[in-house]
Amino acid sequence: MIHVTVHRSTNQIKSFELSGHADSGPYGYDLVCAGVSAVSIGTVNAVMELCHTELEIDQGADGGYLHVTLPENLDSALMEKVQLLFEGMLISLKSIELEYSEFIKITNR
DSSP states (O other): OEEEEEEEETTEEEEEEEESOOOSSSTTOOHHHHHHHHHHHHHHHHHHHHSOOOOEEEEOTTSSEEEEEOOTTOOHHHHHHHHHHHHHHHHHHHHHHHHOTTTEEEEEO
16 A cells, blocks of 8 residues: 655645555556656656755655655745645545545545
8 A cells, every 4th residue: 555644834745755555456557556656756846847946855766665855945935836736746646545545545744
């Protein structure tokens, strides 16, 4: 199962962590894993490219782990853009969870 943990402070996403494997299909054909990976990595790339923001990223060497932390010194206008992208990611992940709840679990902290 993929566990998604979203860490918030003052109602803003400060970091998120994805861990585990969906195991919803054979290696290379796991649609849940592919969807979660595409949504999360796509969001990270969008934040870095569109918001010109360096994120603290920790990835597992063999996949199955991603931890992303926002820098603390973002101005409010930039933070608003980053939050919109991260909240969009979360909506997409929740859509996956709604359809495939036996393979992905999202927790807010």
